[in-house]
Amino acid sequence: MADQMQLCNISANNFEQCTKCSICTTVCPVAAVTTDYPGPKQAGPDGERYRLKDPAFYDKALKLCLNCKRCEVACPSGVHIADIIQRARMSAGEGKRASLRDTLLANTDLLGTAANLVAPVANATLGLKPTKLVMHSVMSIHKHRTFPAYSRTKFETWYKRHAAKQQDAYSRHVSYFHGCYVNYNFPKLGQDLVKLMNAAGYGVHLLDKEQCCGVALIANGLYKQARRQARVNAANIRQAVSARHHTVLTTSSSCTFNLRDEYPAILDIDTSDVRDNIMLATRFIYNLVDEEKIKLIFKQDYKRRIAYHTACHMQRMGWQIYSIELLRMIPGLDLVELDQECCGISGTYGFKKENYERSQAIGSTLFKLIEDAHVEAVATDCETCKWQIEMSTGLPVENPVSILADALDVEATRRANMISD
């Protein structure tokens, strides 16, 4: 026993598993474009040794980390590099007040509720030159950034008015964690999911209560609020899973990753009992098709050439294969899978004036790949990648769920799944 101690002696953040191979430093998008950032090895396992001795060794440059997790994906020794860095930021920053700008950017739902009420005004105002200049100088939000347009009707409102009633008619059911983006900016994606699931014979339900998943709160250091919201979400997901036996579907890779992995890893909120029941819709649908439980029939005349971009958090979850394989099922779709590169936006990071140039420099490799692919649109499962790629390449960016819904022959699919009207 005594001589086996070493095997059991692994710390919670497993930094001692690091073999110092430096492989993580070759994939860090931030270290590649700036000398201000010490890189994942130094910021993560190496720095942790010092910080454990004395917290004064904390390096402010750690805030430059995008939390993109590319370092973790590359590490051959399974070190949770980015978690180490996030945790270090958290213990250095907890209790400190975030700036007004960061608080606003982080509260995607607050900002959304306000903007929905006055959507036409908000869209016009946020797009106006003088507003942008004020945001640039006073708020430190970069002037080249366009805020995603706000929708006049929230997804939840649309759902209650136009979809809720029909859902009970189906024999099988799922819940949907729509997230802020679908609710405030782009209800169409939620509508597309309902269309797709209904055609496959599934009723789609909302959670009793949903709050912003908090991914932006974590990134902006608002941990207390993130934890509060996470508890509400965890409870409501638990209700859907245990009382209604629903799988909880999502359409955003960042929300999904946050709910499943960051809640326990960063916020210490245990979701292990429901983790397996939270998943991206594409994974759920792929599995149904794979097990021949449903059929998807696509339009004969659908013809497009699209590039698929694997969002960093999507790669960290390892689920891009489901979105890609589903898109490959569309006969008229010519799909180009792009090599995995970071787009540089990383949620709210790229919105900040001080990060803008770095953010664009990081994304440049991806933008070049997209340009060289000669496609008419880009598919990705992350909404912030969408904003970044649309702004930087001019191409439309769509969620795979929307592409599937557009390409779907609804009538034929309903017939194939024996759904009567």
Place this chain on the structure above:
Amino acid sequence: MRTDTVIIGGGLSGLTCGIALAKRGQRVTIVASGQSTLLFNGGSMDLLGYIDGQAVKAPLDVIAQLPIDHPYRKIGTERIADLADQAKQLLEDAGIMTEGSANANHWRVTPMGVAKPAWLTLKSHVCIDDIEQLPCKRVALMCVRGFFDQPNGMLANGLQQMGFNVEKKEFTTDEITTLRRSPSEMRAVSLSKRLVSNSSLKRVADQINALAADADMMLLPSVLGDEEAFDTLQSMTVKPLRLVATLPPSMAGIRMQKQLQHYFRMLGGNYLMGDSAVSAVIDGDRVVSVTTAKLGDMPLRANNFVLASGSFISRGLTADYERIYEPVMDLDVDADANRDNWTQFGVLNPQAYSRYGVKTDDSLHCIKQGKTISNLHAIGSVLSGHDPIKMADGTGVSLLTALAAAQDILAK
């Protein structure tokens, strides 16, 4: 999820096998826990470098002298030459241009300035046909100021001992100088990102041209991102230019890994980066499915499976205090049961563990509890019976066993 073949491990051997299969129309899924040892590769492949400590001149001629359990003997001496040609071609199809032939080894130069026998070397990298008859005499070793991943003193000494007349020159440019602010990130990758545009390469060319004096050849650390950057720089230098490997992670290896991954994707392959095979369902003499950490309850099913999970460093093999084992399927391994025999004192001495690996039959099928598994091949470093360090046969074993297994699978 079902594809024709599932490969565990996405390094040189897994990718080579995946490419060979995808090229012939198979749907292939590769699962890779993390980056591979290819990132440590300095730009050369070896087939067979040493037998009993003696440098090998003509690898094909001595394959028959290898121990019977060496992977090359299992493939069969007759097939080696053909597979070696195919491997070189496959690399070229992926955009990896090399010089060299299996008929005669040449010499590569390690970052520490040691000449070692090699089979293929990237065209941009220094490669010496005959160490007894050097291609030129005067070499200017261009050292990047502040770059620690190249031990210039040792490299210069080594080259000197080979018989070159070496002049060490130090240079820098504005782009390079800004990098020095963060010494921990002054690495080949960061340098390569800053040496892309024609103007930044021109600044390097201006610097090294001014230092070249009467050298016959300029050597530059391998810090360029791709062949294009090398060609551009070479077209601007006044003397022939060659790259020399840096300490790992090396640009040559990173580039090769990217190129192979890209080519595999272009052929329609699924590459699951950052996921790990954790267990498998085996029914009788066949693997039915492999479960991964991230796909969870949706296992990977296939007709054929390939284990390409590397050696200890990649966790294809694991050791605890009692035994050495293969962690995914607990396959039979060739390893000494007595822990005292695993290692011997002195890192540079031959180490028994470096020959350990999974046991296979003559067609590289894996074995579990004495029974052959008919649809599971093992390839690359996870195999027993070879020694990448003492025999310099690592990359050759990876490439050739990958191609041999692919042929076997396709012939079914």
